[in-house]
Amino acid sequence: MKNENLKKKLDFPVIIIPCVLVAALCILFFAFPAQSNAAFSVINPIFRDKLGLTYLVVNLGGFILAFYLAFSKFGNIKLGGKDEKPAHSFFSWGAMMFCCGLAGDIIFYSFTEWTNYVQEPFIQQLGNPYNFSNAYSMFFWSNYWLYLVISVCFAFMIFVRRRNRQKFSEVLRPLLKGQTDGIIGKVLDIFSIFVIVCAVTCSICFSLPVITTCLNQLIGVPNTAATTIIVIILVCVVYTVSVLRGIKGIDLLSKICVYVFLFLVGYIFIFGGETKYILESSFKQLGVLAQNLIFMFTDIDPTRQSTFVQDYCVFYDAFWLTWVITVPYFIAIISKGMTIKQVVLGGLLFAVPGGIISFLVIPNYAMAQQLLHGVDILGIYNSTGDVYSVISATISTLPLSKFVLAVVILSMVCFCATSFDSISLSCSYYSYKNIDRNDIPSKKVRFFWAIMLSLFPIALVSSHASYDNLQNVAVLAGFPAAILFTLSVIAFIKDARKYLKEPEQNNNTKDAS
Numbered sequence: 001m002k003n004e005n006l007k008k009k010l011d012f013p014v015i016i017i018p019c020v021l022v023a024a025l026c027i028l029f030f031a032f033p034a035q036s037n038a039a040f041s042v043i044n045p046i047f048r049d050k051l052g053l054t055y056l057v058v059n060l061g062g063f064i065l066a067f068y069l070a071f072s073k074f075g076n077i078k079l080g081g082k083d084e085k086p087a088h089s090f091f092s093w094g095a096m097m098f099c100c101g102l103a104g105d106i107i108f109y110s111f112t113e114w115t116n117y118v119q120e121p122f123i124q125q126l127g128n129p130y131n132f133s134n135a136y137s138m139f140f141w142s143n144y145w146l147y148l149v150i151s152v153c154f155a156f157m158i159f160v161r162r163r164n165r166q167k168f169s170e171v172l173r174p175l176l177k178g179q180t181d182g183i184i185g186k187v188l189d190i191f192s193i194f195v196i197v198c199a200v201t202c203s204i205c206f207s208l209p210v211i212t213t214c215l216n217q218l219i220g221v222p223n224t225a226a227t228t229i230i231v232i233i234l235v236c237v238v239y240t241v242s243v244l245r246g247i248k249g250i251d252l253l254s255k256i257c258v259y260v261f262l263f264l265v266g267y268i269f270i271f272g273g274e275t276k277y278i279l280e281s282s283f284k285q286l287g288v289l290a291q292n293l294i295f296m297f298t299d300i301d302p303t304r305q306s307t308f309v310q311d312y313c314v315f316y317d318a319f320w321l322t323w324v325i326t327v328p329y330f331i332a333i334i335s336k337g338m339t340i341k342q343v344v345l346g347g348l349l350f351a352v353p354g355g356i357i358s359f360l361v362i363p364n365y366a367m368a369q370q371l372l373h374g375v376d377i378l379g380i381y382n383s384t385g386d387v388y389s390v391i392s393a394t395i396s397t398l399p400l401s402k403f404v405l406a407v408v409i410l411s412m413v414c415f416c417a418t419s420f421d422s423i424s425l426s427c428s429y430y431s432y433k434n435i436d437r438n439d440i441p442s443k444k445v446r447f448f449w450a451i452m453l454s455l456f457p458i459a460l461v462s463s464h465a466s467y468d469n470l471q472n473v474a475v476l477a478g479f480p481a482a483i484l485f486t487l488s489v490i491a492f493i494k495d496a497r498k499y500l501k502e503p504e505q506n507n508n509t510k511d512a513s
Contacts, residue, residue, distance in 0.1 A: 049307075107408065123308070168430070192430065196423060
C-alpha cells in the first residue's frame with residue numbers, strides 16, 4: 001500500500017468512534033462505579049435470564065451448522081482459485097487458528113475454573129462434582145465451531161466473491177444489498193470494532209495478572225498495578241513485532257506458543273506424579289461429556305431452581321459470540337486455497353482437542369492434590385477469594401516449581417501475544433474502506449492497532465477501576481453478535497447457493513472433492 005494515499009483509503013469513523021466510545025465507558029465506570037454496577041444489575045438479568053435461550057439455541061445451531069457445511073455440497077467449495085493450493089501447512093494453519101482465539105484464558109481457566117464448579121449445587125446434584133466440573137469445562141472451551149462457521153462466511157466473501165470491502169457488514173451484503181454501503185453498514189462496522197476493543201481490554205486485564213502472580217512467586221517482583229503495566233507493555237512489544245512482520249510473524253509466534261503449551265501440559269502430565277490419576281479421571285470425564293452432551297447443549301432449567309445455566313452456560317456462549325466479531329476474520333485470511341470442509345473439520349480436529357487436553361491434565365492434577373494429598377486448594381480459594389492464589393498453590397506442588405512458573409509465564413506471554421497480533425491484523429483490515437485480498441494493511445495501521453489495544457488495559461489498570469463492567473459490556477454485546485451470527489450464515493447460504501448454480505462452478509466443486 002502506498003503511504004501517500006493511506007489517509008484516503010482509511011475509514012476514519014470506523015477507527016475513531018469505537019475507540020472514543022470505549023474510552024468514554026472507561027471514564028464513566030471509573031467516575032461512577034456504584035451507578036454503573038446498579039445499571040448492570042438491572043440489565044444483566046434481562047440478557048442472561050430472559051434472553052438466555054437465544055444464546056443456547058445459537059450455540060447448538062452453530063454446532064450443527066459446522067457439520068452441515070462440511071458434509072453438504074458447500075463443503076467442496078474451494079476458497080480461492082480452482083488450482084490454488086493452501087497458503088499454509090496444516091500445522092502452521094492449525095497453530096495460528098488455535099492460538100488466535102484463546103489469549104491466555106485457556107491457561108488461566110485450566111488452573112482455576114474447577115474450584116468454582118465443584119462447589120456449585122447444580123454440579124453436585126448431577127453426580128461426582130469433580131468429573132462433571134471437568135466435563136463442563138471441556139464443553140465450554142470447545143465452541144470453536146462458532147468461529148469456524150463465520151470464518152467460512154468471511155473466506156467465501158474474500159476469496160470466492162473477491163470483494164475488496166473487508167468488513168463484517170460486507171458478509172451481510174446478500175441480505176442488506178445497497179444498505180451495506182450506507183448507515184446500517186457503517187453502524188455494524190463501528191459496533192464490531194467497539195466490541196473487539198472491549199473484549200481485548202477485558203481479556204488482557206484478567207489474564208495478565210497470572211503473569212505478575214507467577215513473577216512474584218519466581219523472583220519476588222511485587223504484585224502491583226505497576227508490575228501489571230510493565231507486563232502489558234512487554235506483551236505489547238512482542239505482538240507488535242509479530243504483527244509488523246505480517247502473517248509470517250504470527251505464524252512463527254503461534255508455533256512457539258503451541259510448543260510451549262504442549263511442553264507445559266506434558267510436563268505436568270509426566271513429571272507431576274499423577275499420571276495414573278489423570279489418565280483414569282480423563283477417561284471417566286470424557287465418558288461423562290459424551291453421555292451428557294445433548295443435555296449440556298439444551299439444559300436451561302425453566303423453574304430456575306439453579307442459575308448455573310444463566311451464570312455459566314449463557315455467559316460462555318455470549319463470550320464466544322463476542323469474539324465471533326473478530327477471530328473468524330483472521331481464520332478466513334489464513335485459509336486461502338482450502339475447501340470449506342477442510343477449514344471446518346481441520347479446525348475442529350486441531351482446536352477442540354487442544355482445549356480438551358488442557359482441561360484434562362491441569363485440573364485433574366490439581367484435583368489429585370486436593371483429594372489424595374491433602375493440599376486444600378479449595379480451602380485456599382474460599383479463604384482468600386483470590387483465583388490467582390489457586391494457580392500459585394497448584395504450581396507449588398510440582399517438581400521444580402520455579403521452572404514451571406517460568407514456563408507458565410512464557411506460555412501466557414505467547415498465548416496473549418498470538419491472540420492480540422492476529423486481532424491487531426484483523427482490526428487493520430477493518431480500518432480500510434477497500435483493500436485487495438492480496439494486499440496487507442500498512443505497517444502504520446498495524447502499529448496503530450497494536451498500540452491502541454494495549455493502551456486501554458494500561459489505562460484501566462492505572463486507574464484501579466473494576467474490569468467487571470467493561471466485561472459486562474462485552475458479554476452483553478454477545479446478544480446482537482448472536483443475531484449477526486445468524487444473519488451472516490443466512491447471507492452466506494443464500495450467496496453460496498447462487499454461486500453453485502453458476503455453470504462453471506459445478507465443475508470446480510467436483511474437482512475440489
